[in-house]
Amino acid sequence: xxxxxxxxxxxxxxxxxxxxxxxxxxxxxxxxxxxxxxxxxxxxxxxxxxxxxxxxxxxxxxxxxxxxxxxxxxxxxxxxxxxxxxxxxxxxxxxxxxxxxxxxxxxxxxxxxxxxxxxxxxxxxxxxxxxxxxxxxxxxxxxxxxxxxxxxxxxxxxxxxxxxxxxxxxxxxxxxxxxxxxxxxxxxxxxxxxxxxxxxxxxxxxxxxxxxxxxxxxxxxxxxxxxxxxxxxxxxxxxxxxxxxxxxxxxxxxxxxxxxxxxxxxxxxxxxxxxxxxxxxxxxxxxxxxxxxxxxxxxxxxxxxxxxxxxxxxxxxxxxxxxxxxxxxxxxxxxxxxxxxxxxxxxxxxxxxxxxxxxxxxxxxxxxxxxxxxxxxxxxxxxxxxxxxxxxxxxxxxxxxxxxxxxxxxxxxxxx
Numbered sequence: 298x299x300x301x302x303x304x305x306x307x308x309x310x311x312x313x314x315x316x317x318x319x320x321x322x323x324x325x326x327x328x329x330x331x332x333x334x335x336x337x338x339x340x341x342x343x344x345x346x347x348x349x350x351x352x353x354x355x356x357x358x359x360x361x362x363x364x365x366x367x368x369x370x371x372x373x374x375x376x377x378x379x380x381x382x383x384x385x386x387x388x389x390x391x392x393x394x395x396x397x398x399x400x401x402x403x404x405x406x407x408x409x410x411x412x413x414x415x416x417x418x419x420x421x422x423x424x425x426x427x428x429x430x431x432x433x434x435x436x437x438x439x440x441x442x443x444x445x446x447x448x449x450x451x452x453x454x455x456x457x458x459x460x461x462x463x464x465x466x467x468x469x470x471x472x473x474x475x476x477x478x479x480x481x482x483x484x485x486x487x488x489x490x491x492x493x494x495x496x497x498x499x500x501x502x503x504x505x506x507x508x509x510x511x512x513x514x515x516x517x518x519x520x521x522x523x524x525x526x527x528x529x530x531x532x533x534x535x536x537x538x539x540x541x542x543x544x545x546x547x548x549x550x551x552x553x554x555x556x557x558x559x560x561x562x563x564x565x566x567x568x569x570x571x572x573x574x575x576x577x578x579x580x581x582x583x584x585x586x587x588x589x590x591x592x593x594x595x596x597x598x599x600x601x602x603x604x605x606x607x608x609x610x611x612x613x614x615x616x617x618x619x620x621x622x623x624x625x626x627x628x629x630x631x632x633x634x635x636x637x638x639x640x641x642x643x644x645x646x647x648x649x650x651x652x653x654x655x656x657x658x659x660x661x662x663x664x665x666x667x668x669x670x671x672x673x674x675x676x677x678x679x680x681x682x683x684x685x686x687x688x689x690x691x692x693x694x695x696x697x698x699x700x701x702x703x704x705x706x707x708x709x710x711x712x713x
Contacts, residue, residue, distance in 0.1 A: 379464075384466055384467060385398065386466055391461065404467070420441050440470075441467070450473075491535075498527050552682070554593070555591070556593045558623065565606055578618060582620075583624075589629070593703065598683075612641070614639055621635070631703065638696050640697060643693070645691075648691060680701040688701075
């Protein structure tokens with residue numbers, strides 16, 4: 298019981314005793330005394346009832362306010378400026394975080410206000426510049442790895458403001474790093490793919506330079522055949538690389554010419570039947586009664602169909618037909634072109650990477666059947682250039698379906 302409650306009880310008891318004494322001195326009857334005592338008891342209850350107390354403030358809120366008062370100072374003047382910026386921004390004074398915009402709170406946590414900046418950003422290269430008030434800031438960025446997540450790459454820049462404030466800016470360079478890594482991998486893979494057939498050709502030439510080997514007609518014919526195949530493989534690879542380069546250069550130019558999709562499909566069918574030794578029953582074509590009109594680049598769409606058919610025949614089982622199925626979606630906004638094979642199928646973990654350049658599920662098998670590793674990458678880039686997309690679905694032991702979706706031109710339909 299606190300001192301306020303004891304004082305209230307003492308005051309109420311004084312009322313009761315004083316009232317009774319006053320009544321007895323005034324020679325009141327017993328009924329009047331009882332009434333006086335009852336009134337005093339009611340007064341006692343009123344005095345003892347505490348008014349509702351305001352809830353105590355949250356200690357964390359009080360501590361946050363205290364930190365703001367200690368470390369912010371004039372940082373509040375910059376908060377309206379840094380809040381809309383999408384890059385994480387910190388304001389630092391005396392090695393403490395005085396303010397942070399929402400982007401910084403999202404990456405580093407909303408508890409960093411008032412913390413030592415070296416705890417908020419744990420990185421040795423940045424520690425001295427962030428904590429030392431006399432450190433000079435040249436404007437050169439500091440590369441941070443692992444801030445936010447293990448895969449993220451950041452560039453940290455520090456700018457000196459007034460009153461000892463430092464503005465710390467974090468710029469996300471993860472996508473730039475990923476693109477640079479893809480470029481490096483692409484150069485390495487392309488060099489490897491070209492070096493292998495070149496080494497084979499060089500070795501056979503050196504062998505044929507030997508007079509004894511050169512006199513053997515069978516050996517010479519066999520070596521020349523292998524050299525021709527390796528040279529042809531290099532030629533296909535170079536052509537695919539050049540094709541991919543052209544497609545990427547035109548990726549922002551949406552084709553606007555109408556194309557005869559049925560004609561493209563029939564040309565691909567005739568090529569495989571007449572030039573690749575396929576039979577009529579090896580290729581099935583399913584077309585709608587009326588093909589919706591699409592705009593596109595005829596040469597690139599022909600390349601898409603041929604690349605997909607080439608993969609389907611390579612990886613599908615013998616004596617199992619390959620199917621081309623063309624159909625609009627339910628809303629009539631997109632046209633789907635699917636190439637379906639009945640092959641061994643592809644495990645689910647490989648499907649997201651199939652459109653990467655030079656990615657192969659089975660490297661030995663792909664090279665033995667003449668693949669360059671660029672076919673699906675070309676298909677993906679062409680479909681995206683046409684405003685569409687590529688999808689791959691596969692079931693192990695049943696087969697694979699590769700589809701491209703292309704936008705349909707509104708209120709325009711080509712009859713078959």
